[in-house]
Amino acid sequence: MTIDNLSTEVLLRVEDVSLNFGGVKALDGVSFDIRKGEIRAIIGPNGAGKSSMLNVINGFYHPQRGTITYKGQTRNQMRPYQAASQGIARTFQNIALFKGMSTLDNIMTGRNLKMKTNLFWQALYIGPARKEELENREAAEHIIDFLDIQAIRKKPVGKLPYGLQKRVELGRALAAEPELLLLDEPMAGMNSEEKEDMSRFIIDVNLEFGTTIALIEHDMSVVMDLSDRIVVLDYGRQLADGLPGEIRANKEVIEAYLGVSHD
Amino acid sequence: MIFFIEVVLSGLMAGVMYSLVALGFVLIFKASGIFNFAQGVMALFAALTLVGFMEKFGMPVWLAIAGTIVVMIALAWVIERAMLRHLINQEPIILFMATIGLAYVLEGLGDILWGSDVKLLDLGIPQGASDWMLDNFDIYIEKLEIFAAATAAIMVTILAIFFQKTSTGRALRAVADDHQAALSVGISLHTIWVIVWSVSGIVALVAGIMWGSKSGVQFSLSLIALKALPVLILGGFTSVPGAIIGGMIIGVGEKVAEVYLGPFVGGAIENWFAYMLALAFLLFRPQGLFGEKIIERV
Amino acid sequence: MIYRETGQFKDSYSDDQALFPIAQDRYVIYAVLFVTFVVVPMLANEYWVNAILLPFLIYSLAALGLNILTGYCGQVSLGTGGFMAVGAFSVYKLMVAFPELGFIPLVIISGFITAAVGTLFGLPSLRIKGFYLAVATLAAQFFLVWLFNKVGWFVNYNATGMITSPPMTLFGVLITGPQAPPVAKYLLCATIVAIFALAAKNLARGRLGRNWMAIRDMDIAAELIGVRPLMAKLSAFAVSSFYIGMAGALYFAVWLGSAEPTEAFDINQSFLVLFMIIIGGLGSVLGSFLGAAFLVIMPILLKNIMVDGFGTNTALAAHIEIMTIGVLIIAFLIVEPHGLARLWRIAKEKMRLWPFPY
Numbered sequence: 050m051t052i053d054n055l056s057t058e059v060l061l062r063v064e065d066v067s068l069n070f071g072g073v074k075a076l077d078g079v080s081f082d083i084r085k086g087e088i089r090a091i092i093g094p095n096g097a098g099k100s101s102m103l104n105v106i107n108g109f110y111h112p113q114r115g116t117i118t119y120k121g122q123t124r125n126q127m128r129p130y131q132a133a134s135q136g137i138a139r140t141f142q143n144i145a146l147f148k149g150m151s152t153l154d155n156i157m158t159g160r161n162l163k164m165k166t167n168l169f170w171q172a173l174y175i176g177p178a179r180k181e182e183l184e185n186r187e188a189a190e191h192i193i194d195f196l197d198i199q200a201i202r203k204k205p206v207g208k209l210p211y212g213l214q215k216r217v218e219l220g221r222a223l224a225a226e227p228e229l230l231l232l233d234e235p236m237a238g239m240n241s242e243e244k245e246d247m248s249r250f251i252i253d254v255n256l257e258f259g260t261t262i263a264l265i266e267h268d269m270s271v272v273m274d275l276s277d278r279i280v281v282l283d284y285g286r287q288l289a290d291g292l293p294g295e296i297r298a299n300k301e302v303i304e305a306y307l308g309v310s311h312d
Numbered sequence: 313m314i315f316f317i318e319v320v321l322s323g324l325m326a327g328v329m330y331s332l333v334a335l336g337f338v339l340i341f342k343a344s345g346i347f348n349f350a351q352g353v354m355a356l357f358a359a360l361t362l363v364g365f366m367e368k369f370g371m372p373v374w375l376a377i378a379g380t381i382v383v384m385i386a387l388a389w390v391i392e393r394a395m396l397r398h399l400i401n402q403e404p405i406i407l408f409m410a411t412i413g414l415a416y417v418l419e420g421l422g423d424i425l426w427g428s429d430v431k432l433l434d435l436g437i438p439q440g441a442s443d444w445m446l447d448n449f450d451i452y453i454e455k456l457e458i459f460a461a462a463t464a465a466i467m468v469t470i471l472a473i474f475f476q477k478t479s480t481g482r483a484l485r486a487v488a489d490d491h492q493a494a495l496s497v498g499i500s501l502h503t504i505w506v507i508v509w510s511v512s513g514i515v516a517l518v519a520g521i522m523w524g525s526k527s528g529v530q531f532s533l534s535l536i537a538l539k540a541l542p543v544l545i546l547g548g549f550t551s552v553p554g555a556i557i558g559g560m561i562i563g564v565g566e567k568v569a570e571v572y573l574g575p576f577v578g579g580a581i582e583n584w585f586a587y588m589l590a591l592a593f594l595l596f597r598p599q600g601l602f603g604e605k606i607i608e609r610v
Numbered sequence: 611m612i613y614r615e616t617g618q619f620k621d622s623y624s625d626d627q628a629l630f631p632i633a634q635d636r637y638v639i640y641a642v643l644f645v646t647f648v649v650v651p652m653l654a655n656e657y658w659v660n661a662i663l664l665p666f667l668i669y670s671l672a673a674l675g676l677n678i679l680t681g682y683c684g685q686v687s688l689g690t691g692g693f694m695a696v697g698a699f700s701v702y703k704l705m706v707a708f709p710e711l712g713f714i715p716l717v718i719i720s721g722f723i724t725a726a727v728g729t730l731f732g733l734p735s736l737r738i739k740g741f742y743l744a745v746a747t748l749a750a751q752f753f754l755v756w757l758f759n760k761v762g763w764f765v766n767y768n769a770t771g772m773i774t775s776p777p778m779t780l781f782g783v784l785i786t787g788p789q790a791p792p793v794a795k796y797l798l799c800a801t802i803v804a805i806f807a808l809a810a811k812n813l814a815r816g817r818l819g820r821n822w823m824a825i826r827d828m829d830i831a832a833e834l835i836g837v838r839p840l841m842a843k844l845s846a847f848a849v850s851s852f853y854i855g856m857a858g859a860l861y862f863a864v865w866l867g868s869a870e871p872t873e874a875f876d877i878n879q880s881f882l883v884l885f886m887i888i889i890g891g892l893g894s895v896l897g898s899f900l901g902a903a904f905l906v907i908m909p910i911l912l913k914n915i916m917v918d919g920f921g922t923n924t925a926l927a928a929h930i931e932i933m934t935i936g937v938l939i940i941a942f943l944i945v946e947p948h949g950l951a952r953l954w955r956i957a958k959e960k961m962r963l964w965p966f967p968y
Contacts, residue, residue, distance in 0.1 A: 416936030587749030
């Protein structure tokens with residue numbers, strides 16, 4: 050989305066979120082919002098609390114203070130099942146695929162919440178269960194086409210190279226047809242060609258499906274290219290929040306994270 | 313009141329016996345991350361070998377014990393070579409299954425080598441009730457149990473020192489954490505494992521001696537291994553003091569339940585009470601009393 | 611060459627999702643079914659049925675059940691023996707109290723009863739994982755055996771503590787009790803096992819199976835796709851116990867004829883079924899059958915070789931048998947931890963290329 054037609058409707062807002070682990074302050078009074086349809090980057094040095102922030106949003110971690118407002122509903126904490134059923138999906142820094150299953154099956158698990166038939170019909174595999182399975186298989190195949198992973202659909206994901214695993218994980222997240230997609234370092238460990246592919250996918254997801262995206266990423270060129278707005282975290286605290294151009298010029302951010310180029 | 317104290321003390325003593333077996337478990341788990349289901353059978357095997365040396369070969373006690381120790385070390389070496397070496401980096405459940413297989417092998421082997429009849433084990437450990445306790449406090453405790461408790465205390469102290477103070481102990485703890493990482497700093501997994509299983513075998517021997525002296529050397533000894541599981545749950549799988557305390561709690565709990573609850577439900581509660589206790593405990597503290605809290609990071 | 615898939619194109623998802631998408635596989639299954647339901651009944655004698663076929667079928671059912679819980683859903687259980695006991699005692703009480711309902715419905719009801727018990731003992735799995743869960747299931751195992759031993763109501767106050775299966779008929783043919791013809795027993799069990807194996811396969815390839823495997827592989831991530839760990843684990847316990855309960859019912863009523871709780875359903879039973887799914891292959895329907903076959907046939911083979919062949923005395927033979935099982939378990943775990951099912955798959959791959967090396 051270009052700056053001109055950014056919607057102003059807020060999809061998610063976190064307000065004054067603080068999270069402690071024992072004595073460690075992972076997050077300290079962080080507040081920002083994510084607008085519908087935008088690509089929001091969360092950047093910062095290692096240990097800044099970025100993954101923790103995503104974990105709070107989808108309910109793995111429960112903050113000691115602060116609120117999360119999603120689609121108009123304000124809560125003190127999210128629960129994973131709520132997040133999933135309300136259209137939040139995510140990928141993980143260290144790839145959380147189901148290693149024992151194939152690519153297709155992994156993506157089908159993403160369809161879990163769209164499938165409703167009960168145990169009895171499933172055991173028979175006729176009628177409603179079969180119909181549902183085939184419908185969702187079709188949906189999964191659309192995603193497989195979109196991500197260009199047809200060749201590996203029956204391969205157990207544990208055997209795939211890292212870059213492909215990341216793509217499959219994205220596929221699983223997309224299978225849920227999420228409204229908010231949380232991506233935790235989707236480009237980590239990729240070469241430039243893979244990064245270009247991944248960037249293209251992310252942009253396509255955003256433009257074609259209108260999915261709102263929150264993105265943690267270290268590669269600054271990717272961040273500056275892709276994102277509509279950026280929030281910067283450092284030591285659990287919010288350092289800056291704004292448009293890519295503003296962030297790039299922000300002195301504190303440069304000092305803490307971006308660094309100055311010595312030409 | 314006296315009766316209650318007797319029950320508790322009897323439970324404590326039984327608990328010490330459980331702890332001896334649990335100790336062996338903890339050692340192996342601490343150092344190799346393997347849950348050695350064969351620990352109980354190892355105790356049985358050690359005791360069988362000891363009796364066998366004494367009876368079939370007519371060795372004096374001290375020689376027989378030394379001989380058995382040699383056998384247990386040899387056994388540890390064989391186990392490492394034939395089994396552990398090939399299972400590096402497998403999932404814990406696979407390793408666990410392998411130790412069940414090992415238990416079966418040792419059971420069959422022990423029966424074939426030494427015969428499956430019940431044997432008496434007389435090592436000269438004082439038997440009968442402690443007169444001192446009886447005279448002064450009117451409480452019945454067996455001297456054997458006191459002896460066992462003392463032995464356990466000494467062993468725990470030695471093991472604690474071993475783990476904390478020696479470099480081998482440190483290496484053991486490293487291996488328990490991460491096989492690959494330990495390998496990468498040059499720790500020889502194979503040597504460590506032989507050491508650990510040998511020590512564990514010796515602990516099994518002590519346990520076998522105590523149990524065997526008490527109730528004769530027979531197959532049911534290996535079932536004690538199953539009883540050690542609740543002990544480990546309470547005490548945590550990696551804690552030496554935990555094994556002792558867990559053992560005592562289970563021992564006392566079992567005895568008290570059997571004596572005071574048993575009559576209402578037909579007796580033999582001891583068969584399952586320890587497990588239910590452990591289960592109840594797990595519901596509140598999934599990592600046991602002393603175990604490390606499992607934190608999963610995503 | 612034999613196994614080439616060339617020319618077998620699927621042009622619909624339903625074809626691709628079929629149970630046996632490759633034609634050669636279909637022929638094999640038809641052959642197996644033919645042998646099972648036509649050839650064997652014609653050829654088998656009483657010894658074969660009672661010593662090999664019945665235990666194979668019944669243990670396959672139990673192995674299927676345990677595989678669902680441990681292989682697909684990753685929850686280790688050492689309580690199989692106890693749950694089989696629940697199935698056996700349920701069907702006994704039902705046969706005595708409501709014989710008019712017919713044997714098969716009673717077996718199915720026993721399955722449901724066991725499913726309820728299994729779900730109850732599965733509740734701890736929400737908090738407890740891995741070994742700890744295995745120990746918790748031991749609580750179920752020991753408690754249940756004690757219960758059936760102690761409480762006279764279960765054995766209808768029989769002084770011997772044993773239960774005996776009253777004779778029942780199906781379509782006019784006796785299927786339980788000492789007079790029942792072996793072929794009838796065999797066909798009954800074969801039918802039940804075939805139907806429920808199909809059901810298991812269907813469950814495994816559908817949403818529930820995927821959810822179970824998700825829990826097994828990474829339960830934290832599973833939560834995120836909207837899998838409720840509670841429901842998934844309990845459903846695994848329930849379905850698994852249903853199968854194991856039915857196996858226990860058949861084990862007592864059709865095969866043994868009479869049983870005593872400590873002997874028939876003790877912890878060794880739990881280990882036996884666990885070994886079956888490990889040797890056969892965790893998370894595989896075929897594996898459940900292969901493992902059951904292996905552990906039913908092997909001891910018989912060993913005994914025949916040792917006692918009849920070499921003249922070893924039976925006690926020694928028994929010890930050697932125990933040792934051999936132990937050694938085989940270890941050997942399997944070292945060589946192919948994924949069991950016979952994986953070996954079978956590898957063999958099929960080779961057949962695809964044969965006579966070419968790659």
